[in-house]
Amino acid sequence: DAMVIQNPRYQVTQFGKPVTLSCSQTLNHNVMYWYQQKSSQAPKLLFHYYDKDFNNEADTPDNFQSRRPNTSFCFLDIRSPGLGDAAMYLCATSRGRETQYFGPGTRLLVL
């Protein structure tokens, strides 16, 4: 089945230790998104790639970066995680402006 896959599902890191979350998709969608979702809150868009064009939200901390080496893969890098970065990180994809399909998320814990 075509889908959005996120690895790992759970990630534990130490305060200040860089961490990378990955997302892959078999939908062949040209747009990929990264969202941060904290407990009992709505998903918050961090960035998205429209094809190869990178779009950063104005309030996304500099601590967060992203890479999209090809259509299928997208990575979220957190350079120096703080306690406030503990959250669920959701990857989503879409074909242009059509429906966004979300992956299962990676839950990040910062110790």
Add this chain to the structure above:
Amino acid sequence: QQQVKQSPQSLIVQKGGISIINCAYENTAFDYFPWYQQFPGKGPALLIAIRPDVSEKKEGRFTISFNKSAKQFSLHIMDSQPGDSATYFCAGSSTLGRLYFGRGTQLTVWP
């Protein structure tokens, strides 16, 4: 600024009852209004969506009612079931499919 306002924050409904969740938006550029359902530990999944040229859309037990002049839309879940217990997010979408989510409604359906 909250571009999409959602209420109530939580909702408890008896099995077989009607669940109603309301949303209001400010941005008249929004032209796509999806509802997402999210179970604990999972990513959001598209439930149903509507465009502003339609006043109502029904899919099974789920209905969206849309009032363009009032900039409001609502989700009605008929014959609510315990399996419908989840968090529901409304959203509005403008250019590039960027989604602006409401804060979410936690629905509990008692058996």
